[in-house]
Amino acid sequence: MNPRAVGAWTPQAVCTPSCVRSGGDRPFPGVVGLRLALVMLVAPLLPLLAAPIPGRVRLQRGCCRLVLRVFGVRVTATGGPVRNLRGMLVVSPHVSWLDVFVIGAISPGTFVARADLISWPGIGTLARMMRIIPIERDSLRRLPAVVDTVADRLRAGRTVVAFPEGTTWCGRARGRFYPAMFQAAVDAARPVQPLQLSYHHHDGAVSTVPAFVGDDTLLASMRRLITTRRTVALVHVAALQLPGTDRRELAARCQAAAGSRAQRRRRTRVAC
Known part of the structure; x- marks a missing residue:
């Protein structure tokens, strides 16, 4: 792939940890301790997400749902059906490390993730086992190789x-969809499934509790979730987009599909 065909991609979010607020009702007494205990019990099961065994997709969904339950997160899916197509690129706004488990509970797949994730204790080992595609967000020179890898995975089904x-945003603000990654779908001639992902308190108000922005730490983010009674992850499955021949036009279509808030609160099915 021609590196000049990718275009500049220097993602920057205006969100900082000051955007993040704990909120919502506190859990009942003893729930926090129970969740902490469950975190310790569930952690050894996470390698199953990468296990090359029959029924792997179903197992991945189950593990992701279990992780979400531990953190008091309930997923509600709206919109169209989740299509079980081979070689599909799924795109979504990015709020938190939790996004991986929310999307994994609906449409398991290989994730394109920040390269430094590989060095995180525990999570890095899991990331390597899951064959996560690492991306250095500040290195434009390496971006074409990442796009080529994504295209190869799509061609392989x-x-x-x-x-x-x-980059991540707090959930109240949102960034634009950069077109670089959409080149993989164009090159592989594979469809794109846009998702609208947002987090809410039990009363429907937008929640920044799961947000992972700026200099926030994973531990602080996990603590906020564990000490919040309930977080609702709302996923709207938008219309499937054909790749076409122009990555910028494809990115614009997917951003429009993922960004519209019309009828987002109408619940059609519960994922976990």
Whole structure:
């Protein structure tokens, strides 16, 4: 792939940890301790997400749902059906490390993730086992190789999940979809499934509790979730987009599909 065909991609979010607020009702007494205990019990099961065994997709969904339950997160899916197509690129706004488990509970696949994730204790080992495609967000020179890898996975019939904003936002603000990653779908001639992902308190108000922005730490993010009574992850499955021949036009279509808030609160099915 011609590196000049990718275009500049320097994602920057205006969100900082000051955007993040704990909120919602506190859990009942003893729930926090129970969740902490469950975190310790569930952690050894996470390698099953990468296990090359029969029924792997169903197992991945189950593991993701279990992780979400531990953190008091309930997923509600709206919109169209989740299509079980081979070689599909799934794109979504990016709020938190939790996004991986929310999307994994609905449409498991290989994720394009920040390269430094590989060095995180525990999570890095899991990331390597899951064959996550690492991306260095500040290195434009290496971006074409990442796009080529995504295209190869799509041609091989794999589902690949990417966050084309290129960085996390708090959930109240949102970034643009950069077109670079959409080149993979164009090159592989594979469809794109846009998802609208947002987090809410039990009363429907937008929640920044799961947000993972700026200099926030994974531990602080996990603590906020564990000490919040309930978080609702709302996923709207938008219309499937054909790749076409222009990545910028495809990115614009997917951003429009993922960004519209019309009828988002109408619940059609519960994922977990």
